[in-house]
Amino acid sequence: SQTIHQWPATLVQPVGSPLSLECTVEGTSNPNLYWYRQAAGRGLQLLFYSVGIGQISSEVPQNLSASRPQDRQFILSSKKLLLSDSGFYLCAWSVSTGEQYFGPGTRLTVT
Amino acid sequence: GNSVTQMEGPVTLSEEAFLTINCTYTATGYPSLFWYVQYPGEGLQLLLKATKADDKGSNKGFEATYRKETTSFHLEKGSVQVSDSAVYFCALNLWGRDDKIIFGKGTRLHILP
Numbered sequence: 001s002q003t004i005h006q007w008p009a010t011l012v013q014p015v016g017s018p019l020s021l022e023c024t025v026e027g028t029s030n031p032n033l034y035w036y037r038q039a040a041g042r043g044l045q046l047l048f049y050s051v052g053i054g055q056i057s058s059e060v061p062q063n064l065s066a067s068r069p070q071d072r073q074f075i076l077s078s079k080k081l082l083l084s085d086s087g088f089y090l091c092a093w094s095v096s097t098g099e100q101y102f103g104p105g106t107r108l109t110v111t
Numbered sequence: 112g113n114s115v116t117q118m119e120g121p122v123t124l125s126e127e128a129f130l131t132i133n134c135t136y137t138a139t140g141y142p143s144l145f146w147y148v149q150y151p152g153e154g155l156q157l158l159l160k161a162t163k164a165d166d167k168g169s170n171k172g173f174e175a176t177y178r179k180e181t182t183s184f185h186l187e188k189g190s191v192q193v194s195d196s197a198v199y200f201c202a203l204n205l206w207g208r209d210d211k212i213i214f215g216k217g218t219r220l221h222i223l224p
Contacts, residue, residue, distance in 0.1 A: 096208065
């Protein structure tokens with residue numbers, strides 16, 4: 001069966017520090033991968049998606065970036081965090097059956 | 112454009128009450144429709160889905176029917192439990208290669224014992 005992992009689970013970082021969040025999927029090949037952000041009490045905002053290795057599409061301009069160095073690995077990064085980057089970051093995958101499957105999330109607090 | 116509108120919460124019910132969370136959509140083409148549930152501090156879980164008109168998705172006592180004529184996909188449960196307290200998201204997929212999903216804003220449900 002397929003599983004998706006995200007780490008770390010929680011992170012507290014000062015403003016201006018770098019960020020790296022990792023997501024890996026097991027049990028499937030060539031998935032579409034997605035990064036979402038969920039602000040406190042709010043809905044989901046799609047940040048990036050990828051349909052293959054090295055293929056990244058950005059949905060919103062921001063100081064975040066994404067990379068997909070391997071088929072089942074998706075990384076979210078920032079060189080300098082802002083206070084507004086705080087939130088709950090969710091990774092998801094799909095294999096063209098329509099639905100997406102989500103990881104457990106990373107709670108990021110920028111102080 | 113394509114969008115999903117769901118009733119704003121929070122919705123507060125007593126245990127064993129009947130639940131309806133309304134969801135309507137606007138879409139070009141023939142979307143698949145989903146309900147996701149998010150428990151506190153967790154990621155989203157797919158609750159149920161329907162891929163064509165008049166399909167009924169069901170899971171864990173929840174049901175939703177794809178109504179093309181009213182562009183709706185309302186979530187229902189006959190008798191809610193305290194453990195159903197969560198945020199519920201209605202969503203649609205337009206079946207592009209990228210499989211992007213459009214989510215509603217979510218409805219928070221509180222069930223009182």
